[in-house]
Amino acid sequence: EIVMTQSPATLSVSPGERATLSCRASQSVSSSLAWYQQKPGQAPRLLIYGASTRATGFPVRFSGSGSGTEFTLTISSLQPEDIAVYYCLQYNNWPPWTFGQGTKVEIK
Amino acid sequence: EVQLVESGGGLVKPGGSLRLSCAASGFDFSKAWMSWVRQAPGKGLEWVALIKTTPDGGPTDYAAPVKGRFTISRDDSKNTLYLQMNSLKTEDTAVYYCTTNLYFDLWGQGTLVTVSS
Numbered sequence: 288e289i290v291m292t293q294s295p296a297t298l299s300v301s302p303g304e305r306a307t308l309s310c311r312a313s314q315s316v317s318s319s320l321a322w323y324q325q326k327p328g329q330a331p332r333l334l335i336y337g338a339s340t341r342a343t344g345f346p347v348r349f350s351g352s353g354s355g356t357e358f359t360l361t362i363s364s365l366q367p368e369d370i371a372v373y374y375c376l377q378y379n380n381w382p383p384w385t386f387g388q389g390t391k392v393e394i395k
Numbered sequence: 396e397v398q399l400v401e402s403g404g405g406l407v408k409p410g411g412s413l414r415l416s417c418a419a420s421g422f423d424f425s426k427a428w429m430s431w432v433r434q435a436p437g438k439g440l441e442w443v444a445l446i447k448t449t450p451d452g453g454p455t456d457y458a459a460p461v462k463g464r465f466t467i468s469r470d471d472s473k474n475t476l477y478l479q480m481n482s483l484k485t486e487d488t489a490v491y492y493c494t495t496n497l498y499f500d501l502w503g504q505g506t507l508v509t510v511s512s
Contacts, residue, residue, distance in 0.1 A: 319498075321498040321499065323440075323499075329504075330492055330503065330504050331440065331492070331499075332502065333498070333499060333501075333502075336498045342500070374439065374440055376498065376499065378497050378499075381445075381456070382442075382456040382458070383442050383456075383458050383459070384430070384445075384499075385442070386439055386440040386441070386442070387439075388439045389440075
């Protein structure tokens with residue numbers, strides 16, 4: 288089973304500043320990496336797939352990068368509506384599909 | 396409108412059973428791989444089970460904690476996904492989401508399952 292590790296657990300960022308979230312896989316997952324945004328009381332929503340392809344409806348300030356075992360989600364200019372927990376998922380070696388434990392993004 | 400709507404959650408005693416449903420609309424359900432993902436209160440996301448399309452033979456996969464207790468199935472004529480949960484444990488308490496395809500691109504709103512005496 289591939290273990291996904293996200294860091295940091297909580298990220299405090301001032302409005303307009305850059306937020307950088309990391310996700311590491313215990314072995315290579317190629318580019319089969321997705322990111323999800325989950326706001327309080329809501330279902331997760333696909334944000335990024337294929338490590339870097341932005342899903343429909345998300346603004347360009349969200350970007351994903353990486354391959355192999357190291358991945359990054361960047362929010363170039365944090366907005367108040369971006370407050371959420373962000374999860375990564377590997378879908379290269381399954382079953383099982385495995386998620387990271389999440390990074391909570393909050394306003395500083 | 397493309398959507399998934401889960402139902403069937405509720406309170407059940409340890410050792411009991413429950414069947415969840417997920418009604419799909421707005422897309423070709425018969426061509427979609429479907430999964431259940433759960434989230435325990437205040438915790439992260441955990442994949443539970445997958446069912447492929449019927450033309451693929453409809454094979455299923457399960458996470459280790461639920462294998463032998465849960466059964467995923469689908470009825471393409473009703474555009475509905477199911478999760479039969481037997482021998483429920485307190486640690487199965489969670490919101491259960493249905494989701495689509497290889498990288499979970501569409502999610503329902505979830506249904507809460509509480510296992511408690």
